[in-house]
Amino acid sequence: MGQPHPPFRFAKSRRLTRGIRRWVTAAAGALALTGGLVAAGPQASAAGLTQVTGFGSNPGNLSMYAYAPQALPAGAPLVVALHGCTQNASDYYAHSGWPTFADRYGFALVLPQTSSANNANSCFNWFEPGDSARGQGEALSIKQMVDKAVAQYGSDSRRVYITGLSAGAGMTANMLAAYPDVFEGGSIGSGLPASCATSVSAAYTCMYSPPDKSPAQWGALVRSAAPAGTTSWPRVAIWQGTADTTVQPANATELRDQWTDVWGIGQTPSRTRSLTGGTTLSEYDDASGEPAVQVYSVSGMAHGLAVDPGSGPEQCGSTGTYYLDTICSSYHTARFWGLDGAGQEPGPGSLPAPTGLAVASTADTRVSLSWNAVPGAASYEVYRAGTKVGSTASTAYTDTGLATGTAYGYTVAAVDASGTVGAVSASVTATTTGYTPTCHTASNYDHTVAGRAYQSGGSTYATGSGQAMGLWNTFTTHTLKQTAPGYYVVADSGCSA
Numbered sequence: 001m002g003q004p005h006p007p008f009r010f011a012k013s014r015r016l017t018r019g020i021r022r023w024v025t026a027a028a029g030a031l032a033l034t035g036g037l038v039a040a041g042p043q044a045s046a047a048g049l050t051q052v053t054g055f056g057s058n059p060g061n062l063s064m065y066a067y068a069p070q071a072l073p074a075g076a077p078l079v080v081a082l083h084g085c086t087q088n089a090s091d092y093y094a095h096s097g098w099p100t101f102a103d104r105y106g107f108a109l110v111l112p113q114t115s116s117a118n119n120a121n122s123c124f125n126w127f128e129p130g131d132s133a134r135g136q137g138e139a140l141s142i143k144q145m146v147d148k149a150v151a152q153y154g155s156d157s158r159r160v161y162i163t164g165l166s167a168g169a170g171m172t173a174n175m176l177a178a179y180p181d182v183f184e185g186g187s188i189g190s191g192l193p194a195s196c197a198t199s200v201s202a203a204y205t206c207m208y209s210p211p212d213k214s215p216a217q218w219g220a221l222v223r224s225a226a227p228a229g230t231t232s233w234p235r236v237a238i239w240q241g242t243a244d245t246t247v248q249p250a251n252a253t254e255l256r257d258q259w260t261d262v263w264g265i266g267q268t269p270s271r272t273r274s275l276t277g278g279t280t281l282s283e284y285d286d287a288s289g290e291p292a293v294q295v296y297s298v299s300g301m302a303h304g305l306a307v308d309p310g311s312g313p314e315q316c317g318s319t320g321t322y323y324l325d326t327i328c329s330s331y332h333t334a335r336f337w338g339l340d341g342a343g344q345e346p347g348p349g350s351l352p353a354p355t356g357l358a359v360a361s362t363a364d365t366r367v368s369l370s371w372n373a374v375p376g377a378a379s380y381e382v383y384r385a386g387t388k389v390g391s392t393a394s395t396a397y398t399d400t401g402l403a404t405g406t407a408y409g410y411t412v413a414a415v416d417a418s419g420t421v422g423a424v425s426a427s428v429t430a431t432t433t434g435y436t437p438t439c440h441t442a443s444n445y446d447h448t449v450a451g452r453a454y455q456s457g458g459s460t461y462a463t464g465s466g467q468a469m470g471l472w473n474t475f476t477t478h479t480l481k482q483t484a485p486g487y488y489v490v491a492d493s494g495c496s497a
Contacts, residue, residue, distance in 0.1 A: 049093050049111070052152070056144030060137040061118055064145045065089040066152075067099055068108040074154030074352070075423050077107040077339055079161045080146060080183075082168030084190075084305075084322055085123035089113040092165070095323040097307055097316025097330040105339045108153045110145050114138065126170030127197040127206075129454060129463065133486070134178035134225065135407060135429065138171070143179060147426045150353075157353065157411060157424040161337050163187035163330075165305045165322065166247065170196070173255070176234050177225040181384075181409040182427060187237040187333040189305050190247050193258045195221035198454045210251045217449075218254060219261030224451060228406045232387050233262050237294045237333050241301025241324070249297070256295050260284050263292045277301075277308065277327030294336055301326050351376060351414040351422025360396065364434035368398045369410055371425065377414035381421060384408055391415075405435030405485055431485075439495035440488075441479040444472050452480050452488050462488045 052064040079102070083092040089111035093099060102109050114124050124131075124138055131137035142162075150157050162183050164172035169191025176186040177194035196206040205211065223230070236259045240252035260267050269282040270291070278299035286292040298306055306329040307317030316328040334340060356372035369382065373395050382390045382397045390397055402408065409429050414422040440452055444460040447453040453460050453469060460469040462480055464487030470476045481491035 048099065049090060052145075052148060055148035056141070058141045058144065060131055060139070060141035061115075062138055062141040062145075063089070063113040063115070064148065065093070065111040065113060066109060066149060067093065067102060067111070068153050069103045069106060072106060072108060072153060075156045076153070077105075077159035077161065077337075078110065078146065078149055078153070078155040079107055079163065079339075080110045080112065080142065082112060082124060082142075082162070082164030082171055084164075084166035084168050085119075085121045087165075087322070088122065091320070092168075095307060095318050095320045096165075096305060097328055098163075100316050101330055101334045101339065105334060105341065107339060108149055108155055110149045112138075112142050112145055123167035124164075124171040126167055126174055126192065127199060127203040129198050129451070132171060132174040132178070132195075134227070139175060139178055142171075142175060143182060146182060150426050154353075154423075157182075157426060159184055161185045161187075161339075163189065163333060164191065165189045166191065166303065174225070176236065177222040179409075180226050180230050180233050181411075183234045185235040185237075185337045187239065187329070187336075188255060189239040189329060190241065190244055190303050191238075191255070192247065192251050193218055193221070193254045195225055195451065196251075196254075198448065198451065199456050201457075202448075202455060206251070207247050210248060210254050211449075212250075213254065213257070215257040215261035215267060218258035221451070222258060222262045227408055228403050229384070229408075233259075233292075235292050235294075235336070237296065237336050239296045239298070239306060239329050239333075241298045241303065241306075241326075243300050244303045246303035252295055252297065256282075256284070256293060259293045265292060269295075275327060275332070276314070277306065279306075279327045281332075291336065296327075296329065296332065298326050305329060351416050351420075353423035353425045354380065354395075354412045354414055355425065357410065357412050357425045357428045359428060359430040362430055362432050364404045364432055365402050366398055366400045367402060367408060367410070367430040367432060368396065369412070369428070369430070370396045371412050374414035374422070376416055377422075378417045379415045381413050381415055383411045383413070383424070402432050404432055407431045407485070435484050437496075438482045439479060439491065440482070441477065441495075443474045444469050444476045444478065445474045447478065447480060448472060452482070462490055465489045 048067050049065050052066050055064050162172050169188040173194040192206045197203040238252050238255045270285040272282045280297045282295045283291040284293040304322035304324040306326045307323050308315045308328040309318050314331050316330050319325050354371040354374050360368040360370045379393045409427050411424045411427045413424045448455050455472040460472045467490045469478050479491050479495050480488040481495045482488050
């Protein structure tokens with residue numbers, strides 16, 4: 001997304017929408033060029049930034065670039081940073097200021113990169129369900145990069161964070177919703193609420209006139225994207241310029257409503273204070289009194305990432321297209337996440353992370369796991385979606401009482417004789433067998449909002465099956481039957497769960 005035009009990717013099916021999207025993409029590209037807004041940055045090749053290959057099946061066709069300070073110790077945090085449209089990993093690395101804090105505080109950086117092969121404007125496809133949902137497309141590629149970096153740099157899988165600008169911020173919001181078991185925190189710069197759009201036309205709506213949903217409605221979109229049973233959520237920073245005409249400032253309000261609802265806290269700030277660069281910070285505390293959600297409103301800032309060039313301790317980055325001289329957002333975000341060492345949880349114990357975590361077997365309500373033994377381990381703790389679900393002295397564990405046909409994320413940590421928990425393993429996803437069908441009767445509009453259908457060219461199609469449902473409005477009603485995770489069929493003639 002980003003810049004003065006939303007992101008586009010041509011559909012490989014539905015000939016009608018293919019033609020429409022080709023025309024709209026060409027028009028948007030012409031608009032960007034005549035406005036002089038396309039950043040013709042080089043491919044990622046900045047000093048210190050290294051391309052990493054072999055990070056997984058890479059269904060989203062992304063490239064992985066990374067930076068790690070010299071002598072980075074095991075158990076250090078990991079930050080994933082997503083560029084905006086017309087940008088690339090090198091551009092974000094050079095301007096955002098994140099390498100400064102990777103060196104200062106000691107953590108590794110991963111910078112995923114998309115290309116015009118995925119999207120005409122090199123935007124992450126935050127609005128495409130097939131690229132932004134858990135276990136699919138670009139989202140899965142980014143998750144695979146996290147797993148690769150955790151293994152390569154020995155990063156602490158409990159301290160993984162994600163940030164992004166514009167289209168990268170839209171993808172960041174979706175990644176936080178889809179992988180709350182992977183990311184401890186996120187930062188959304190000039191971005192959109194999670195699951196705000198599921199089509200190109202809806203992307204326009206979100207950018208220029210975001211839907212005014214209730215906090216509960218926004219929160220429900222996050223909970224439906226996350227693994228079933230998720231109870232632990234990432235802490236979220238929201239950055240928005242008041243003069244942004246590409247992503248309207250109202251999006252920051254909807255984002256605040258979404259993530260405060262997920263956390264189960266109100267929309268009234270716990271405190272508000274003024275920062276440099278005309279920035280107002282509003283914080284929303286969790287039940288323990290710690291900020292769970294932060295909103296940074298930068299007065300007069302247009303569309304872009306807030307940077308503050310200079311050598312001061314709170315300064316960072318350099319100006320450029322969509323890198324705006326106001327305040328160093330990376331510095332404040334790093335402190336919010338605790339990367340500076342202030343107030344963060346104690347680091348992992350001396351035991352290394354278990355390797356070889358694998359799914360031994362699955363059934364309708366259980367998952368069996370196995371892993372390699374860690375020398376010196378007295379026992380092991382097993383985590384599901386970041387929450388401890390069991391402890392065992394062996395290198396195997398069976399989790400029971402699960403929902404059928406549901407994906408669950410697991411990690412394992414070794415515990416020494418003193419009870420100190422070591423580093424957490426890379427995560428593995430297990431999907432239980434079976435599925436209990438459900439029936440849903442609603443308008444095409446409501447089906448689309450709930451993710452059971454998607455809109456394209458003014459028409460509605462059932463998610464998964466792609467069956468045509470007629471016009472996208474509140475007057476056309478259908479019954480959809482969910483027969484598998486993410487798969488719906490039209491069942492107007494009768495639907496029994």
